[in-house]
Amino acid sequence: MTKRISLTQHLIEQQRLHNKIPSELRLLIEVVGRACKSISHAVGKGALGEVLGSAGSENVQGEVQKKLDVISNEILLEANEWGGHLAGMASEEMETIHPIPNRYPKGEYLLMFDPLDGSSNIDVNVSIGTIFSVLKAPDGMTTPSEQDFLQPGTKQVAAGYAVYGPQTVLVLTTGDGVHCFTLDREMGAWVLTQRDMQIPADTKEFAINASNERHWYPPVKRYVDEMLAGSTGPRGKDFNMRWIASMVADVHRILNRGGVFMYPADAREPDKPGKLRLMYEANPMAFIVEQAGGAATNGDQRILDIQPEKLHQRVAVFLGSKNEVERVTGYHKE
Numbered sequence: 001m002t003k004r005i006s007l008t009q010h011l012i013e014q015q016r017l018h019n020k021i022p023s024e025l026r027l028l029i030e031v032v033g034r035a036c037k038s039i040s041h042a043v044g045k046g047a048l049g050e051v052l053g054s055a056g057s058e059n060v061q062g063e064v065q066k067k068l069d070v071i072s073n074e075i076l077l078e079a080n081e082w083g084g085h086l087a088g089m090a091s092e093e094m095e096t097i098h099p100i101p102n103r104y105p106k107g108e109y110l111l112m113f114d115p116l117d118g119s120s121n122i123d124v125n126v127s128i129g130t131i132f133s134v135l136k137a138p139d140g141m142t143t144p145s146e147q148d149f150l151q152p153g154t155k156q157v158a159a160g161y162a163v164y165g166p167q168t169v170l171v172l173t174t175g176d177g178v179h180c181f182t183l184d185r186e187m188g189a190w191v192l193t194q195r196d197m198q199i200p201a202d203t204k205e206f207a208i209n210a211s212n213e214r215h216w217y218p219p220v221k222r223y224v225d226e227m228l229a230g231s232t233g234p235r236g237k238d239f240n241m242r243w244i245a246s247m248v249a250d251v252h253r254i255l256n257r258g259g260v261f262m263y264p265a266d267a268r269e270p271d272k273p274g275k276l277r278l279m280y281e282a283n284p285m286a287f288i289v290e291q292a293g294g295a296a297t298n299g300d301q302r303i304l305d306i307q308p309e310k311l312h313q314r315v316a317v318f319l320g321s322k323n324e325v326e327r328v329t330g331y332h333k334e
């Protein structure tokens with residue numbers, strides 16, 4: 001039997017080898033991992049756990065919250081509040097930041113998350129997930145302000161996501177490659193199942209919500225049209241399309257077999273740069289994708305270089321196989 005390496009063992013070994021993961025950060029990642037196990041458990045119960053359907057409330061983005069959006073947010077808050085490794089948290093489902101309450105010790109990290117990604121898939125039993133990003137709080141800071149969270153993605157010290165699908169997996173980077181752990185449901189343990197995931201530079205697969213085509217700007221329209229033209233078109237090959245409508249699941253496919261994922265800005269709302277959120281969707285995914293040899297831009301610049309201005313800021317996203325991301329980014333510059 002091959003030797004099984006747990007998340008804990010993997011992180012401790014990384015720490016010994018590269019001296020890169022301080023023990024507080026390791027604790028933080030393990031706590032997030034534990035919270036994802038609880039979320040996975042709630043998701044898996046479905047109707048039996050009475051967790052499906054709408055919560056009857058709206059979040060700050062104006063989206064109707066599903067029960068599982070709210071439950072997952074609470075699980076992450078509760079799990080991370082008392083450990084002493086955090087100064088504060090921020091989430092898609094909370095209007096403003098959540099500083100660690102005074103009754104608990106404070107640590108030096110900031111945690112941001114999309115507690116449940118792919119909300120429209122919850123009630124139809126399609127893969128959904130959790131996305132998270134970790135920053136260091138500014139030195140000497142006692143209680144964080146929203147401003148303290150507004151650091152570019154290059155400052156992330158860790159990022160990851162969990163997918164609640166046929167299997168529950170946790171994909172993680174601390175800036176030293178991307179590694180995947182599968183939840184052993186009987187043992188309740190994260191087991192290392194893929195080391196150093198790599199995204200091939202070329203692909204024949206793309207992901208975009210094509211129902212928005214009539215609103216696309218010319219560079220996106222040109223790029224997709226050329227792929228659709230297939231082997232007799234300018235690209236000289238046939239492309240396949242996939243769109244799960246859960247960014248985590250689309251990105252997980254791309255990490256495994258390549259592809260390009262797009263959620264562009266479009267002409268519907270000219271002053272709204274796309275749908276996805278910079279701080280807890282685009283930045284963590286861009287960090288992971290770059291660590292796996294891929295690329296991530298907003299059509300103009302590297303996502304990780306963007307200086308955030310607002311906590312819930314939206315951003316256009318092109319990410320995945322490097323040569324494709326460079327091509328579509330190039331079309332924006334012509």
Ligand code: AHG
Nearest residue numbers: 114116117118119120209245246247
């Ligand atoms: P969330 O469920 O966290 O609000 O995010 C949903 C996002 C993302 O996961 C997905 O790629 C996209 O919304 C799907 O959007 P469309 O419904 O426009 O296809």
Ligand code: MN
Nearest residue numbers: 061063092119
């Ligand atoms: Mn949402």
Ligand code: MN
Nearest residue numbers: 114117118281
């Ligand atoms: Mn999301």
Ligand code: MN
Nearest residue numbers: 092114116117
């Ligand atoms: Mn969400």
